[in-house]
Amino acid sequence: MLNRFSVKNSSFHYNNLGCYYKLLCNMVAVGFSKSLLKSKRNERHFHTSRYLSQSLVLGIETSCDDTGAAIVDSKGNVIGEALHSQLQTHLEMGGIIPPIARDLHIENISRIVETALQNADLEIKDLSAIAATVKPGMPLSLLVGTHFAKQLCKKSNIPFIPIHHMEAHALTARMVEKVDFPFLVLLASGGHCLLAVANKIDEFLLLGESIDNAPGEVLDKV
Numbered sequence: 556m557l558n559r560f561s562v563k564n565s566s567f568h569y570n571n572l573g574c575y576y577k578l579l580c581n582m583v584a585v586g587f588s589k590s591l592l593k594s595k596r597n598e599r600h601f602h603t604s605r606y607l608s609q610s611l612v613l614g615i616e617t618s619c620d621d622t623g624a625a626i627v628d629s630k631g632n633v634i635g636e637a638l639h640s641q642l643q644t645h646l647e648m649g650g651i652i653p654p655i656a657r658d659l660h661i662e663n664i665s666r667i668v669e670t671a672l673q674n675a676d677l678e679i680k681d682l683s684a685i686a687a688t689v690k691p692g693m694p695l696s697l698l699v700g701t702h703f704a705k706q707l708c709k710k711s712n713i714p715f716i717p718i719h720h721m722e723a724h725a726l727t728a729r730m731v732e733k734v735d736f737p738f739l740v741l742l743a744s745g746g747h748c749l750l751a752v753a754n755k756i757d758e759f760l761l762l763g764e765s766i767d768n769a770p771g772e773v774l775d776k777v
Contacts, residue, residue: 635675
């Protein structure tokens, strides 16, 4: 499923912030392999078969405090990217303030997407689809990226690909090495710490997770 790891008859739901690089990994895995996605009524979601023969996907990431965009081809090559970091702003605030993060995303997302396209020497009309992180993450930040991506898709009449970044975390290894399914994956980051088996692109078995805080949360509290 797009929003969970299945564990027998129960599910593990994530509460973690996204990351730009992992979005790219999922774009490659989802966009040019078996689809993770399930079309939903009244939503502009498309199955992989619609654009499998195409080669360029724009990814937009706004799940936390960085505004990221990149274009990848069917071989997983990043051919253009751009990133705006809000780090200095939030350091001065003593932490990430969701409304401020949202406003900075709004202020920078158009420029970041344009820069990524320029770096790839491409235009929107050259794209096969647009992907964006839809969960998990900070709701105010996620809305900026998903709304922007969907508006571009509507204007350009190309597919929108919703990305769950936890599955992207698990699939990272397949972007840099030839890793066959099934494989064991340890995810340890700011908002999660878990051990799972990736059986295939859209099937994961959760073996265990931290009983309290994730590593990143511990560092933040220290």
